[in-house]
Amino acid sequence: MMLVAALPVLEAVAKGKSAAAKAAVENRCGWFVNPSPANAWLIDRDGEWIIATQGGEQAEGDWPPPIAEKQWVSYGGGSYGHGCACMRVLTDRKTMQVKRIVSSAGKTLAQCRRDPKLAEPRD
Known part of the structure; x- marks a missing residue:
């Protein structure tokens, strides 16, 4: 009976996949x-x-698009800069990369700006 329960795990390992569940969306x-x-990047x-x-x-x-032009801090008058965003992402925690x-x-x-743990980026 125990062998039957382990078969899906063994199949995943044989295919080179982790026995762990799929990466969770954060x-x-x-x-x-x-x-x-x-x-x-996202800080x-x-x-x-x-x-x-x-x-x-x-x-x-x-x-993420800014919710309004006034919610984007432009660098040098161009379209580059920073804003505030929430993202649902899959990441690689070791390399700190969003995949x-x-x-x-x-x-x-x-x-x-209200979050004391977040320093606003400088241009």
């Missing part, structure tokens, strides 16, 4: 920073999560 909120083309209470690096890895999924963005939403700047 909800992360903080500063979404996009300072230049193809570079982006939350746990640190700085890399979303994209120019010429490097890019997370799958859509980046996939399941969903994302812009939030008010005030939401991030």
